[in-house]
Amino acid sequence: MTYANRLGQYRAFLLDIDGVLVRGGEPIPGATEAVRALQKRGQVLLLSNNSSRSRAVVAEHLGKLGFAFEPEAVVLSSYVVARYLLETEGPSKVWTIGEAGLAKELCLAGHRVVPQEEANWLVVGICWNVNYNMFAEALRFLLNGGRYIATNTDGTFPTPEGRKPGAGAIVGAIEAMGFYPHVVVGKPSEIAYRIALEQVQAKNDAVLAIGDRLETDILGAQNVKIDSVLVLTGISSKEDIERQGTRPTWIAADLPALARGELQKP
Numbered sequence: 001m002t003y004a005n006r007l008g009q010y011r012a013f014l015l016d017i018d019g020v021l022v023r024g025g026e027p028i029p030g031a032t033e034a035v036r037a038l039q040k041r042g043q044v045l046l047l048s049n050n051s052s053r054s055r056a057v058v059a060e061h062l063g064k065l066g067f068a069f070e071p072e073a074v075v076l077s078s079y080v081v082a083r084y085l086l087e088t089e090g091p092s093k094v095w096t097i098g099e100a101g102l103a104k105e106l107c108l109a110g111h112r113v114v115p116q117e118e119a120n121w122l123v124v125g126i127c128w129n130v131n132y133n134m135f136a137e138a139l140r141f142l143l144n145g146g147r148y149i150a151t152n153t154d155g156t157f158p159t160p161e162g163r164k165p166g167a168g169a170i171v172g173a174i175e176a177m178g179f180y181p182h183v184v185v186g187k188p189s190e191i192a193y194r195i196a197l198e199q200v201q202a203k204n205d206a207v208l209a210i211g212d213r214l215e216t217d218i219l220g221a222q223n224v225k226i227d228s229v230l231v232l233t234g235i236s237s238k239e240d241i242e243r244q245g246t247r248p249t250w251i252a253a254d255l256p257a258l259a260r261g262e263l264q265k266p
């Protein structure tokens, strides 16, 4: 049984990217058309824990795959951490263990990316070239009283070559040295959802979060009390719902099925 008429109650959609729009770097079949169908129904924003790229770069990359999004409609953990730091601390001096997109969003928000000796904050995201020396620098910074924020704690993320270590693996290494982040801003944190929801022109009961991972996408939606759909094209399966005890409002086979209103009860 599906609940096609129920899709009509939603006026805004928060979509995860990996496992929802794309998989292994390619669009999920039918996903570009599904996004256009949802864009006719209401506002569509992307909400992703990706910290390696800037919003503009992700929007451009998705554009090449056939998805039309303005950079402002792409909410990434790189952007969320920059906004959070600005709102709570004002323009700050930061150093990063992360990629160019993280530094870009921090600069765009008005922060200064500086060498470790001058910084007040360490911001950690995914970093392709992370090495022992960086951990040693992080340890020195933290032992000297520096503060630290994590973009997300995803242990792994999907790539065309299979799963690879995520930002959570770096956070875990720092934890092994005895230090924990002041805050983690990415999903399932309320911080990521709050910043995305600020841009949504709909009441929370008309917002639907769509994701493939129970412990981030669906748990985060529950944290801010918005409805959610687990799509079965990524990490989590139907069986995981019982196993993990995180229940989405709906399940859909994939994004095209969702856009056709093929919502199922979990």
Ligand SMILES: [Mg+2]
Pocket: 016, 017, 018, 019, 020, 211, 212, 213, 234
């Ligand atoms: Mg995902």
